[in-house]
Amino acid sequence: MGRVRTIVFKSAFYGLSVAIVLLAPVTALFGQRAFRRWVLLWTQYHAWCARNLAGIRVRIEGAPLAGPALYASKHQSFFETFELVRMLDAPAVVMRQEYARIPVWGWAARRYGIIIIDRSGSAAALRQMMREAKAAGAAGRSVVLFPEGTRSAMGETPPVLSGLAGLYRAVGRPVVPIALDTARVWPKHGPMRPGLVTFRFGEPIPAGLKRNEIESLVHREINALNG
Template identity: 75%
Template sequence: MAEGRLMERLRALIFKTAFYGGSVPIVLLAPVAALFGKSFFRSWVVGWTRYHGWCARNLMGIHTRFDGAPMRGPALYAAKHQSFYETFELVRLLDAPAVVMRQEYARIPVWGWAAKRYGIIVIDRSGSASALRQMMREAKAAGAAGRPVVIFPEGTRSAIGEAPPLQAGLAGLYRAVGLPLIPIALDSARVWPKVGPLHSGTVTFRFGDPIPAGLPRAEIEARVHAEMNHLNHPPL
C-alpha cells in the first residue's frame, strides 16, 4: 500500500511538471495567438485542453468515461464543479464553448484580456442587475452564433458528497438564451480532490436529458441541482 501511494505521488509529480511546464509557453503565447482572430485563438485553447487530456491519461492515469452525450447544435450546459479537470475536458469536448467565468479571473492581467478574446462570459456574483443583463446578452449572442454555453451554477469546487446551493444567474441565463438546458453530473473529485493528492482512475461525465426552454424558475433549478448531483455520492 505504501508503495502504491509512493507511485501515485511520483505520477502526480511527473504530470504536474509536464502539464504546468508545457503550459507556460502556451499561456505566454496566448495573447499573440489571439491577434490572429477568434477562430484561431479558440483552436489554440482547444489544443491546450488536448495537451492537458494527454498528460492526464498518459502520465497520471486519469481517464474519462461518458454516460450520454452532448447535443448537436448549441445548448446551455449546467455542470457540477469538483476540480480543475472538468474545466479543461468540457472545453475540449464541446469544442470551445462560451464559459461563464467569475469576474476575478477576467481581471488577471494579460490572461483576462486573452480570456475575453476567447469569448468567456463574465458573471458578477454580487448580483447587480446591470452585470446580470450584460451576462445574459453575451450568452444569448453566443447561442445565436452556434456556440454551446457552459456554466458551473454552484459557483465553486466541492468535495464528493457536497451539494452547495445554486448561485444567482442560472435561471436568468436559461431564460435569456432560450436554449435546451443539459445538466452535467461528474465525479472528478474522486481522482482530483479540492484538497489532497491526485489519484489515477476514471472520471464519469453524465449528460442528462435536454430540458426544454421556457420552464418556471423553481422547476428548472430543482431539476438541474438534482441531476448535477446524480454522481455525487460518498464512497461506502
C-alpha cells in the same frame, strides 16, 4: 505515489501552459477561429497529461446535443473546466471575474469569449452576463455554466445560484445537465490519484420552465453521480 503523480502532472502541464498562454496574443492575430483552435490544442494537451501522467481515464455517458445548448455542470475540480471545453468544441464558459484579472491569461480568456459572472450579484452585473450569454447563443456557441458556483467535494451539494435561471431565459435553448465525479481523482484538497471518472450528459431540459422548476431539475441531475 499520489503526490509524485501530482508533481509530475503539474510540472509538465503548467510548465508548457506558460508558453501556450504567452503565445496566445500571437495566435489571436490570425482571427478568432485560429485562437479557439489554439485553446482546444491546450485542452488536448491537458487531456494527454491527465491520462498519461496522472492515470486519469474518462468515461462518457450520454452525449452532447448536435446544436448549441446551455450546459449546466457539477464542479468538483479544475479537470472538467478543460475537459468540457474540449468535449464541447470551444463553448463559451461562465467564469468568475477574478480569473479575468490575471495578466495575459485574463486577456486571453476574454478574447476566447468567456462570460464573466460577478459574485456581488448586482442587477447590472447579471444583465451584462445575460447579454453576453445571449450573444454567444446567437453566434451558434454553446454556453457552459457551473450553477453551484464553486468546486465541491464528493457528497457536497451547494445550492444553485441565481444566475442559472437568468442564463436559461437569455440563451433560450435546452439545458443539458452534466453529472460527474472528478473529485474521486482530483479532489479539492489533496493530491491527484489515478482512476476512472464519468461525465454523464443528461436528457435535455426544454426551454420555458419556471425558475423553481429549472433550478430543482438541474440541481438533482448534476448531483446524480455525487454519492
